[in-house]
Amino acid sequence: MTEHGVVGEWVDASGHDAASGSTDAVVLYLHGSAFAICSARTHRGLVSRLSRETGLPVFVVDYRLAPEWPFPSAADDVERAYQWLLDTGYEPDRIVIAGDSAGGHLALDLIIDNARRRVPQPAAVVLFSPLIDLTFALAERRERRRKDPMISAAAARALTSLYTRGQQPHIPRLRLAIESGTVLPPFLVQAGGAEMLVADADHLLEIVQSEAGTCVLEIWPDQMHVFQALPRLSPEADPALRRAARFIRAELGRLPSESTASSTRIETPCSD
Template identity: 35%
Template sequence: MRVFNKNVQNPMPAYANPKPVSIRARLLRPMIRLTIGRVMSSPMPHVKQRRALIKSAASMKLFHARGGKISEQTTAGVPGLLVTPTGASSDRTLIYFHGGGYAVGAPQLYTSMAARISRLTGARVLLPSYRLAPEHPFPSGLDDALAVYRAVLASGVPAQHIAFGGDSAGGGLSLACALAARDAGLPQPAAIVAYSPWTDLTTSGASIKGNVSTELVLSPREAERFVASYLGDRDRTQPLASPLFADYAGIAPLLIQVSAHEILFDDSRRLAARAREAGVAVDLQIWDGVWHVWQAMPALLPEADTALAATAAFLQQHWSL
């Protein structure tokens, strides 16, 4: 494994904790491609794709939440799951938006990851099941996300005890929610965690084609289909759909974790540069030897454990300010 933090103002990356790629990562790579990757790259209807993704994730044992209690939670009319740490009481809350191209995915795919973050931080992790396209196109999911944030604030949890998180499309949604909150006059959360966020729905990043040979989960063709389902003929550059094109002035500190080998790599790299230019504190962590949203596999993958430990440290740093 090789993980490093990259200062977006410095073209030369600074490496930390250089280690070889784990044996488990090497063994899991073909399995990821044949299970989750096959589903996410399939042209099957989204309804079938959703079921197939849950089945594939179950085969990878991603639903095993160790050290946390899982309960159903409806917030502002949005169903979801709430993961709370065992034996701890805190109002600190991570609102985590799942990935899936805005058309597939579900909270239960992230219970193992959420339980690990909850145990490491002592915080609650709320996993909203926001509405999906094409049945509910843009901005339905964003409306749900912002409604959830408003409700958590209204429940008495201060903004400085709230963080947003998300992966892939959910990473883009977490950014869009922060932008929409700012524009609505709401306070910013303490921090935002974005795992391989999908920030550019114009799919203009060089890595979209340049990393096809090393991508295990996504495909440019299916990315286009997700965009069509989510936006239809709407403008792909509107900032609340493609946060890459937003003005980041006043947005919360941002942690970005991304694999150097995935097609969304440039979505993260360019986001980090744009946010940093607006004065946002950005920690961009570029990983080697892993795949899109590897963080969802704690216990199975050492690199996931390390990434989530870094996430917990980032959250605790900003929750304590």
Template identity: 35%
Template sequence: MTDKGIATVRAHLAKLPPPESLTLAERRTQYERALRVFPVPEGVKVEETQLGGVPAERLTPGATRGGAVILYLHGGGYCIGSPRSHRHLAAAIAVASEATAVVPDYRLAPEHPFPAALDDAVLTYRALLAEGVAPTQIVIGGDSAGGGLTVAILVALRDAGVPLPAAAVCLSPWTDLTCTAASYDTKASVDPIVRRAGVGEMARAYLAGQDAKTPLASPLFANLRGLPPLVIQVGSDEVLLDDAVALADRAKAAGVPTTLEVWDTMIHVWPWFITLLDEATAAVDAIARFTRPRLHGRAS
């Protein structure tokens, strides 16, 4: 490791205005500024497209193998975020996995509450299959709300009888919209990003009056049997730690091959800070060690 450490990221975050001081429009704009801060890896072709009527970005590295696709679902509490805010992270995972990344610009709450985001994710996946991409060539992944959405789409596809992807990746997944896990309190003092009040507001916007334990909104409460292999990465210093641990426990109990990685001193979705943090690069490399053998049939 070099001196690109978590202290650098914390210092970067400390310079930002508190989220509660911004309007929703301002928060969305702030997230989009990632385009200026975090460059896309060299050689990645960025294309705007539509899949199943859903706007999306297709990120194609210079070296891919066999038509493999990472369907990446961005985070942002279902209220902010876009393919642009997560372009650098999705592209880094694509490069490491020797695959193309597809990042849908799914509809956001409060304008489009549950199940709009899930519906758009399902349409995107079905469109990939219609293009001729085999389900065994697809890994679905996402961070935070996108991590929860990753589990939700797997459940929805299974229930609809649609062939499931080869595997799934969840980064700091938000899986329980009741926002009642103990780590909201025990990790509050060390998490510089997520607060119960903020995610509670986002949960209410997304749910629009529906039960917070609705399984496809809070997949921690879903039947997880029959899902493909799953890797979950979470930081030790984030309030969503318990969401990730509980998801891993429930998935294992349901017979899902599950790997849980708890990264010491890391914060919420630390791989997003890939140009600032060595552990972000290491996490992406770990993801690729999981995705490559499932997409390409080889270890690395």
């Protein structure tokens, strides 16, 4: 689907007619893979399961990829997609942002940009194995303690550098600088205990806490990067996705005046 400059795909296992705007809530999904590979199609399986578990339609942004489209192309496409949902008629407190890996960086950039432009924030943010530190310094420190079974920090940095080439790593939109006093939506973050980006997940928890926001961080022991997408390999994939779906439904069911639970880090999630 292409509309008003927004490219993406509706994935609906909820039984609603998402494209017609007949539902009042939606998930905006930002796929990962280092800003350079993957698409709405590659994430269709994960997103359809998320749609089924939440009972919500999901719109997956097919943002432009590096190296043909370097920074800030992907971030601009995500911003455009969020604004398009607002313009379509979705209320901000009926939109949930979700994503994995590099989609985590894009999600936090959107939240920061919303605050800067005074655009209403979404109801909540759900992230799987988010990439936050594009220098991979945090990942390298984690790697020295336990190697990631999927990829090295050096290889991941080489991929993301296709997106960030020519940019200084510490410019605000790449290091995700948050202005003091920024009001953040509630976050749920899930990361695998075996992946190097568990360090980024911890860093994101610290960022949200520093602004008095709320973030539930779940570390799933011995799981790999975005294990939620691999139900045939990981018995924990479906329980983790169900927990994410419950969080989404709970946040969408809150009144604006209601507060979320305090930030917390859970090493071993309860059985589903």
